[in-house]
Amino acid sequence: MLKLGCLIDRLGSHIVSVSCQSSEGLNNVNRVSSQALAYTVRESYLCGPVQRRNPAGICAAGVATYGENAVEYESHAQAAEDKVGVLLLNLGGPDTLHDVQPFLFNLFADPDIIRLPRLFRFLQWPLAKLISVVRAPKSKEGYAAIGGGSPLRKITDEQAQALKTALEAKNLPVNVYVGMRYWYPFTEEAVQQIKRDRITRLVVLPLYPQFSISTTGSSIRVLQNIFREDAYLSRLPVSIIRSWYQREGYVNSMADLIQKELGKFQKPEEVMIFFSAHGVPVSYVEKAGDPYRDQMEECIYLIMQRLKDRGINNDHTLAYQSRVGPVKWLKPYTDEVLVELGQKGVKSLLAIPVSFVSEHIETLEEIDMEYKELALESGIENWGRVPALNCTPSFITDLADAVIEALPSALAMSAPKNISQEDDHNPVRYAIKMFFGSILAFVLFFSPRMINAFRNQLF
Numbered sequence: 001m002l003k004l005g006c007l008i009d010r011l012g013s014h015i016v017s018v019s020c021q022s023s024e025g026l027n028n029v030n031r032v033s034s035q036a037l038a039y040t041v042r043e044s045y046l047c048g049p050v051q052r053r054n055p056a057g058i059c060a061a062g063v064a065t066y067g068e069n070a071v072e073y074e075s076h077a078q079a080a081e082d083k084v085g086v087l088l089l090n091l092g093g094p095d096t097l098h099d100v101q102p103f104l105f106n107l108f109a110d111p112d113i114i115r116l117p118r119l120f121r122f123l124q125w126p127l128a129k130l131i132s133v134v135r136a137p138k139s140k141e142g143y144a145a146i147g148g149g150s151p152l153r154k155i156t157d158e159q160a161q162a163l164k165t166a167l168e169a170k171n172l173p174v175n176v177y178v179g180m181r182y183w184y185p186f187t188e189e190a191v192q193q194i195k196r197d198r199i200t201r202l203v204v205l206p207l208y209p210q211f212s213i214s215t216t217g218s219s220i221r222v223l224q225n226i227f228r229e230d231a232y233l234s235r236l237p238v239s240i241i242r243s244w245y246q247r248e249g250y251v252n253s254m255a256d257l258i259q260k261e262l263g264k265f266q267k268p269e270e271v272m273i274f275f276s277a278h279g280v281p282v283s284y285v286e287k288a289g290d291p292y293r294d295q296m297e298e299c300i301y302l303i304m305q306r307l308k309d310r311g312i313n314n315d316h317t318l319a320y321q322s323r324v325g326p327v328k329w330l331k332p333y334t335d336e337v338l339v340e341l342g343q344k345g346v347k348s349l350l351a352i353p354v355s356f357v358s359e360h361i362e363t364l365e366e367i368d369m370e371y372k373e374l375a376l377e378s379g380i381e382n383w384g385r386v387p388a389l390n391c392t393p394s395f396i397t398d399l400a401d402a403v404i405e406a407l408p409s410a411l412a413m414s415a416p417k418n419i420s421q422e423d424d425h426n427p428v429r430y431a432i433k434m435f436f437g438s439i440l441a442f443v444l445f446f447s448p449r450m451i452n453a454f455r456n457q458l459f
């Protein structure tokens with residue numbers, strides 16, 4: 001019994017922690033291999049609208065003027081057949097309440113979201129199944145409160161269309177694809193379409209301003225696994241933009257939104273500017289070298305500097321929201337700080353979601369409903385919230401510039417095939433893992449501490 005208790009605690013302390021061992025550098029553009037290609041884009045051609053499943057048109061690129069941030073490429077390959085693709089990576093969200101549990105399964109089955117010790121790796125999927133079933137009722141409540149599903153797919157498609165238009169306005173015709181990590185359209189689908197369209201250069205743009213192992217890192221890992229399995233894809237020149245929180249255009253767009261919302265308060269100068277970022281477990285940052293916290297702090301610094309340049313000198317603070325599971329997450333926690341601020345006499349507060357660029361469940365439900373209610377109960381009288389960037393024109397223009405700047409770094413992905421991945425495709429191994437894993441997971445998981453940790457956000 002004691003042994004089982006220890007095992008539960010040991011396992012619990014690994015749940016929702018990191019699997020990625022390598023520390024992520026701060027370089028925002030990743031050169032994926034050493035195979036160099038240089039291009040001059042010499043002409044532009046009109047492309048049809050973005051169609052995720054069947055992106056239109058033959059987009060050959062020729063002479064292009066990219067405006068002030070112009071980058072010129074010298075084409076040593078067949079310029080007439082050059083077809084540029086942009087792959088937007090995002091988390092994905094359930095379209096309906098029916099999708100919530102399978103969506104959660106995909107999320108918790110990600111080894112970058114739940115890290116298990118090597119010995120217990122075979123538990124990954126059975127545990128994901130159990131956790132997703134236990135968590136689903138709470139998640140469903142949240143999605144029901146925002147209309148019965150996630151708005152992420154619709155907004156990401158709109159961003160893709162807006163980005164395509166912005167790039168065309170800069171004379172760079174592209175196909176834009178959307179690849180989600182945990183729900184439709186999955187990254188695998190987007191990559192198949194890229195292949196069918198015979199894209200010749202690809203820019204990968206994760207829609208997370210700051211890098212985290214759990215978000216951008218996980219999406220890139222999936223992409224690399226797909227690419228190394230395929231002869232065409234592994235030769236495709238690719239440029240990955242790993243983080244972009246420090247870009248002028250992004251910082252300016254955030255400062256614009258904040259300035260506008262501050263103007264809606266009666267006494268704007270008295271408003272507490274409250275940045276609320278999605279949390280990650282502390283172990284990501286302190287053990288696995290996730291640069292997320294550093295990048296977040298630098299991002300807030302840059303936005304506040306921009307506001308100061310405009311004569312806005314409000315107090316500000318940063319806290320982390322949306323923790324799940326039985327481990328320590330980055331502090332301070334948003335809910336605790338809101339209560340403290342109320343107790344200290346802060347009367348006006350402007351909440352700013354800062355780790356994500358679309359409206360989603362954690363802005364529309366957690367911030368707009370749960371945190372607003374908590375803040376008002378705690379003594380804060382005037383509440384405001386900055387909208388997510390979504391398709392804000394200055395933001396989309398900046399993403400377009402980021403794509404243009406990244407294009408010359410597009411190099412072939414050519415990493416050796418990861419042998420361990422093969423195991424997952426072997427049906428016999430899979431059946432054995434699921435059978436024994438389910439039994440063990442069932443025994444381990446049914447401790448009240450574990451159930452509560454996933455059923456509620458707090459434990």
Ligand SMILES: C=CC1=C(C)c2cc3[nH]c(cc4nc(cc5[nH]c(cc1n2)c(C)c5CCC(=O)O)C(CCC(=O)O)=C4C)c(C)c3C=C
Nearest residue numbers: 016093094113139150152212214278280324355356360361
């Ligand atoms: C930068 C953003 C995000 C980080 C970092 C992140 C880490 C992270 N998330 C979970 C668990 C859940 N996340 C869920 C939803 C969700 N997460 C993000 C962004 C980040 N997650 C977004 C944009 C969304 C919403 C998608 C939508 O449908 O609108 C959920 C599901 C919702 C819920 O039940 O609360 C879970 C669970 C972990 C464990 C983690 C780091 C390890």
Ligand SMILES: [Fe+2]
Nearest residue numbers: 091278279322
């Ligand atoms: Fe999340």
